[in-house]
Amino acid sequence: MAAAMAEAGKQRTGRVRELSLHILDVLENALEAGATRVELSIIEDPEMDKLTIDVQDNGRGMDAEATRRALDPFFTTRTTRHVGLGLPLFAAAARRCDGDLTLESVPGQGTRVRATFRHNHLDRAPLGNLTDSLLAFLLSERGEIELRYRHLANSRTFQFDTAAIQAELGEVPLSHPQAREWLYEYIAEGEAELRGPADHRPPMGGDYA
Amino acid sequence: MGRLTIGPPWEGIMPKLKSLEDLQKIREQAQRDLKVRTETGTKIIVGMGTCGIAAGARETMHAILAEVQNQNIDVNVTTVGCIGMCSKEPLVDIEQAGKPRITYCNVHPDMVPRLIEEHLLKGQVVEEWAMGRVSAAGIGQG
Numbered sequence: 001m002a003a004a005m006a007e008a009g010k011q012r013t014g015r016v017r018e019l020s021l022h023i024l025d026v027l028e029n030a031l032e033a034g035a036t037r038v039e040l041s042i043i044e045d046p047e048m049d050k051l052t053i054d055v056q057d058n059g060r061g062m063d064a065e066a067t068r069r070a071l072d073p074f075f076t077t078r079t080t081r082h083v084g085l086g087l088p089l090f091a092a093a094a095r096r097c098d099g100d101l102t103l104e105s106v107p108g109q110g111t112r113v114r115a116t117f118r119h120n121h122l123d124r125a126p127l128g129n130l131t132d133s134l135l136a137f138l139l140s141e142r143g144e145i146e147l148r149y150r151h152l153a154n155s156r157t158f159q160f161d162t163a164a165i166q167a168e169l170g171e172v173p174l175s176h177p178q179a180r181e182w183l184y185e186y187i188a189e190g191e192a193e194l195r196g197p198a199d200h201r202p203p204m205g206g207d208y209a
Numbered sequence: 210m211g212r213l214t215i216g217p218p219w220e221g222i223m224p225k226l227k228s229l230e231d232l233q234k235i236r237e238q239a240q241r242d243l244k245v246r247t248e249t250g251t252k253i254i255v256g257m258g259t260c261g262i263a264a265g266a267r268e269t270m271h272a273i274l275a276e277v278q279n280q281n282i283d284v285n286v287t288t289v290g291c292i293g294m295c296s297k298e299p300l301v302d303i304e305q306a307g308k309p310r311i312t313y314c315n316v317h318p319d320m321v322p323r324l325i326e327e328h329l330l331k332g333q334v335v336e337e338w339a340m341g342r343v344s345a346a347g348i349g350q351g
Contacts, residue, residue, distance in 0.1 A: 021262055021267065024257070024262055024267060025259055025262055028257055028258060028259070028262070028290060031290065032290055086259040129267075129271075132267050132268075132270070132271050133267060135270070135274070136255075136257050136266075136267050136270050136288050137257075137288075139270075139286055139287050139288050140257070140287065140288045140289070141254065141287040141288065141289050142289065142290065155220060156220045156221070156222050157220065157221050157222060158221075158222040159221070159222075164229070165229070165232065168229050168232035168233060168236065169232050169235065169236050169239075170236050170240075171240075172235065172236050172239040172240065175285055175286070175287055176235070176239050176285075177277075177283055177284065177285065178235045178238065178239060179232070179235050179239070180274070180286065181278060182227060182231055182232065182235060184274065185224075185226065185227050186224050186227040189224040189225075189226055189227055190222050190223075190224045193222045193224065194222055
């Protein structure tokens with residue numbers, strides 16, 4: 001079933017879905033759960049052949065039954081549509097790459113989604129455009145949300161906390177056009193630096209993206 | 210819920226072109242014209258639920274951000290969750306002070322330049338792409 005849904009997802013977008021879209025989906029779930037703070041870590045470790053994506057939020061959380069059902073493609077808490085699809089597709093993508101997706105949730109405390117992949121697996125989709133995903137999340141209308149972001153790759157770390165950025169901006173929101181443009185370029189530059197110049201690339205000439 | 214542990218020492222990346230000090234300038238500038246902005250504000254809202262993301266809403270948002278930056282148009286761009294019209298995603302709402310809010314459906318990146326040009330710059334609703342409008346009088350079909 002999960003494989004069939006993944007196939008449907010592939011057809012819908014016409015290509016293998018980049019992982020940053022799954023990340024955006026999980027971040028959007030956090031917003032819908034009323035979270036005010038989210039921590040996102042992406043750790044790329046080609047030597048250990050592992051990619052880990054970890055998202056923790058402080059939203060309203062789910063009980064054990066809802067947590068179990070959240071991985072069922074035909075379950076959703078929404079009332080506007082009758083299927084969920086988000087998390088099950090992400091789980092299917094991880095399992096296709098000899099990884100897994102775990103979901104832990106505590107009512108009133110928050111939810112943690114952790115997906116692992118074999119980094120060098122042939123079927124592993126690229127991370128894709130993380131900058132666009134982070135922006136789409138940070139520009140949400142659904143209230144102020146803090147994001148602590150860490151991306152480790154190529155023996156480097158790019159990290160930021162929007163709480164520190166917001167402190168500098170004061171009452172000016174992140175969605176203010178100039179703040180938004182600054183943020184976009186800041187994240188895009190950090191992500192590009194993470195990839196590094198050619199001489200920092202792995203000997204195989206592989207791409208960490 | 211445990212915390213992640215990180216093994217080897219990782220070199221920190223600090224963007225050089227963009228510094229936190231820039232934010233001070235943005236803050237000062239923004240405070241000066243905050244009043245003007247809220248009174249004449251234009252808002253573009255992109256649906257970013259699971260359905261929107263699957264239909265390409267993130268790419269649509271990217272196209273919008275790029276176009277308003279290129280054209281140097283002052284506009285707030287925000288995202289919302291699923292509003293229940295999944296088959297019409299990506300959904301883009303345009304709201305301008307004193308005008309009805311227009312919902313455009315199935316907005317793909319290649320449609321964005323025309324949308325910005327006609328709706329924002331010329332002030333003409335692109336009727337063929339508009340789905341509905343919300344005015345003080347309520348919801349009507351466009």
